[in-house]
Amino acid sequence: MTGLSIDELSMRFDLPNGSSVQALQDVSLDLKAGEILTVLGPSGCGKTTLLNIVAGFLAPTSGQVVLNGHKVTGPDAERGMVFQQGALFEWMNVRDNVSFGPRMAGKRSRDYAGEVDHLLDVVGLADFKDKAIYELSGGMQQRVALARCLANEPDVILMDEPLGALDALTREKMQSLVLKLWKETGKTIILITHSVEEALLLGERLIVMAPRPGRIHKEYRLPFADLGVGADLREIKRHPEYAPRREEILGMIWDMEEEIMGRQEDAE
Amino acid sequence: MSGLVVLLVYVAIFAGSFVVAKFLVRRAQNDFTSLKTVTFGDESAVVSDRIASVVSILTLFLLWGAFTGSTLVPKFLHAPGPFEGVATFEYTAENADGDRDTATVTVLVHPITETVSAPEIEPGDGWAKNDSDTVGAWRSGLIRVDKNDEFTKADGARVIEINGQPIEPGGEVFTEYGRVGMSGKGTPNFVPKKGWQMEPIWLPPPEAVVKRVGEIASEGYRDSTLWEHLGYSLFRVIAGFFFGAMVGIPLGYAMGLSNWFRGWFDPIVEFMRPVPPLALIPLVIIWAGIGETGKIILLFLAALWIMAIAARSGVSGVRISKVHAAYSLGATKWQILRYVIVPNSLPDIFTGARVAMGVCWGTVVAAELVAAEKGAGMMIMVASKFQLTDIVIMGIILIGIIGFGIDMLMRWAERVLVPWKGKG
Numbered sequence: 186m187t188g189l190s191i192d193e194l195s196m197r198f199d200l201p202n203g204s205s206v207q208a209l210q211d212v213s214l215d216l217k218a219g220e221i222l223t224v225l226g227p228s229g230c231g232k233t234t235l236l237n238i239v240a241g242f243l244a245p246t247s248g249q250v251v252l253n254g255h256k257v258t259g260p261d262a263e264r265g266m267v268f269q270q271g272a273l274f275e276w277m278n279v280r281d282n283v284s285f286g287p288r289m290a291g292k293r294s295r296d297y298a299g300e301v302d303h304l305l306d307v308v309g310l311a312d313f314k315d316k317a318i319y320e321l322s323g324g325m326q327q328r329v330a331l332a333r334c335l336a337n338e339p340d341v342i343l344m345d346e347p348l349g350a351l352d353a354l355t356r357e358k359m360q361s362l363v364l365k366l367w368k369e370t371g372k373t374i375i376l377i378t379h380s381v382e383e384a385l386l387l388g389e390r391l392i393v394m395a396p397r398p399g400r401i402h403k404e405y406r407l408p409f410a411d412l413g414v415g416a417d418l419r420e421i422k423r424h425p426e427y428a429p430r431r432e433e434i435l436g437m438i439w440d441m442e443e444e445i446m447g448r449q450e451d452a453e
Numbered sequence: 454m455s456g457l458v459v460l461l462v463y464v465a466i467f468a469g470s471f472v473v474a475k476f477l478v479r480r481a482q483n484d485f486t487s488l489k490t491v492t493f494g495d496e497s498a499v500v501s502d503r504i505a506s507v508v509s510i511l512t513l514f515l516l517w518g519a520f521t522g523s524t525l526v527p528k529f530l531h532a533p534g535p536f537e538g539v540a541t542f543e544y545t546a547e548n549a550d551g552d553r554d555t556a557t558v559t560v561l562v563h564p565i566t567e568t569v570s571a572p573e574i575e576p577g578d579g580w581a582k583n584d585s586d587t588v589g590a591w592r593s594g595l596i597r598v599d600k601n602d603e604f605t606k607a608d609g610a611r612v613i614e615i616n617g618q619p620i621e622p623g624g625e626v627f628t629e630y631g632r633v634g635m636s637g638k639g640t641p642n643f644v645p646k647k648g649w650q651m652e653p654i655w656l657p658p659p660e661a662v663v664k665r666v667g668e669i670a671s672e673g674y675r676d677s678t679l680w681e682h683l684g685y686s687l688f689r690v691i692a693g694f695f696f697g698a699m700v701g702i703p704l705g706y707a708m709g710l711s712n713w714f715r716g717w718f719d720p721i722v723e724f725m726r727p728v729p730p731l732a733l734i735p736l737v738i739i740w741a742g743i744g745e746t747g748k749i750i751l752l753f754l755a756a757l758w759i760m761a762i763a764a765r766s767g768v769s770g771v772r773i774s775k776v777h778a779a780y781s782l783g784a785t786k787w788q789i790l791r792y793v794i795v796p797n798s799l800p801d802i803f804t805g806a807r808v809a810m811g812v813c814w815g816t817v818v819a820a821e822l823v824a825a826e827k828g829a830g831m832m833i834m835v836a837s838k839f840q841l842t843d844i845v846i847m848g849i850i851l852i853g854i855i856g857f858g859i860d861m862l863m864r865w866a867e868r869v870l871v872p873w874k875g876k877g
């Protein structure tokens with residue numbers, strides 16, 4: 186079977202002082218190949234933990250992640266990751282960063298060079314191939330990170346707030362790019378974000394997580410991602426279903442944040 | 454006293470040139486910094502003033518020249534030199550019967566490099582006869598004024614006045630030519646005025662030092678030419694540093710990557726790091742003698758811990774997201790070491806290398822001061838035993854220049870080889 190299945194994941198962090206944090210509890214989720222899922226939730230609800238387990242950087246205390254029929258036990262080229270920032274290799278130029286995956290797999294330059302050039306074209310960095318990473322703007326660096334991930338041809342792309350550090354305008358362009366790449370490549374994508382708008386626009390499916398213990402609070406199926414491919418994202422925001430959804434989710438997250446604050450005050 | 458004068462002159466030049474540069478030199482500054490209204494407290498707006506640097510270095514040489522009577526500095530800028538020429542003073546002696554008589558002492562004060570004979574003089578009237586003697590500039594001389602008198606010390610005569618001023622054993626009288634003291638046994642002791650200049654055996658003028666460089670460069674000192682001395686020191690530093698880096702860097706990597714290595718070597722490294730390499734010199738001499746092996750072992754030890762710690766912090770400084778990204782792109786452990794951890798640690802290793810080279814250079818000079826047959830440190834140590842101050846100063850300047858050169862070279866290599874430093 187193809188697709189990603191997350192099966193009753195629980196994760197407990199035991200702290201050195203003897204207490205423990207239940208970062209995830211019984212999180213289950215099935216993603217078909219080619220689906221794009223966005224994850225929202227207040228700070229500390231276990232989003233990064235969930236992604237790290239799917240990526241294979243962390244082993245869950247219980248439960249399992251199954252991709253295309255086999256269990257995830259560690260990081261692998263089939264699951265690519267795009268980090269918020271700072272995960273590029275400054276000691277390599279743009280081209281070498283993007284071709285890192287194929288090179289590590291031992292492929293020959295002539296086999297991947299065309300694909301790398303094509304990807305750099307797609308993300309609009311054709312003229313920056315030989316530039317050093319530190320000569321690029323934040324938005325350009327994130328495009329390199331995307332291209333690097335795609336060049337390795339993973340089945341699943343995991344993104345932890347990939348656009349969080351960008352300004353509003355660059356961010357909107359990058360959102361369009363993500364949608365375009367999703368449609369063109371047909372990858373399964375999980376994208377974590379703090380922006381409700383981004384989660385609505387990019388998520389074919391959207392989950393809102395709740396903290397302590399970290400769990401899935403509510404799940405939505407949304408039409409906007411499909412509509413947004415190749416369209417002006419500001420048009421999509423005028424869709425009659427968009428504003429009510431946004432208000433609903435914003436309210437939900439507000440309530441959760443308030444509850445957290447209240448609990449903290451009680452604890453003091 | 455003269456130290457204070459030098460300091461005052463220095464401060465005066467500092468302030469004076471500042472005022473002159475401020476009001477006379479209009480710099481065409483039209484970069485962004487000149488438009489800043491807030492500069493005090495804005496570190497980025499403080500750039501080192503070229504004029505100040507040039508004047509600063511000129512001032513040092515000027516002071517050096519002025520206070521050593523250098524021929525490179527115009528005469529009118531010289532600090533007052535020591536008195537040279539003919540000095541005279543009168544002494545009054547009293548014999549056992551209470552009879553007094555006065556006579557003149559003529560002293561020829563000569564440059565210490567020359568040998569002269571005492572000037573011819575008339576003996577004069579009375580029982581106290583005129584005397585004549587020589588004293589070198591900056592030196593002093595006991596003048597046995599009674600030895601040609603009709604009544605000598607043995608007859609009970611003694612000197613009671615100099616230039617009409619009473620004096621006793623242990624006392625002193627100042628004249629226009631210098632100081633006349635009196636020894637415990639009643640013999641006048643003439644000290645001509647020393648002026649403000651430094652005697653060449655304490656501080657030779659710049660041209661003497663330059664001349665020495667030429668001499669030692671061509672003729673050598675202690676069986677080796679200058680370049681051999683410096684070359685030996687440099688060779689030891691490079692060899693010691695090379696072995697230290699060859700062992701220290703892999704050790705640091707192992708400590709950054711493995712619990713066992715970290716646990717095993719942490720106590721050793723953390724203990725050895727604060728031990729100054731100089732403190733190891735005696736032990737190294739006992740074990741390996743004063744030859745090349747001992748020096749290289751010492752410098753190896755000096756570089757080893759620094760390089761190990763630099764490599765370790767280079768490894769632990771890698772952002773975990775870079776490592777995660779590499780794993781997700783399918784890299785193996787070896788590939789991660791080769792393509793992520795090693796390049797990521799290079800900036801730290803270069804910083805460590807710069808520190809290690811500096812420490813090694815300092816250590817080699819110190820070790821050569823203690824015991825060596827060749828080397829920059831040995832050269833100045835031996836020279837100091839013979840009061841060859843010009844060689845000592847030349848050596849110090851060359852050691853400084855080489856140390857500075859090494860640092861510049863390392864910085865240049867750093868810029869070329871790790872251009873991403875501090876930009877991650």
Ligand SMILES: Nc1ncnc2c1ncn2[C@@H]1O[C@H](COP(=O)(O)OP(=O)(O)OP(=O)(O)O)[C@@H](O)[C@H]1O
Binds near residue numbers: 198199227233234235
């Ligand atoms: N290595 C760890 N050790 C101990 N506790 C941890 C660790 N990693 C995460 N936690 C805890 O697990 C909970 C979830 O953390 P996580 O980073 O997954 O949250 P998040 O939803 O990604 O938050 P944010 O939106 O701020 O990134 C938090 O309470 C956090 O304190």
Ligand SMILES: [Mg+2]
Binds near residue numbers: 232233234
């Ligand atoms: Mg997070």
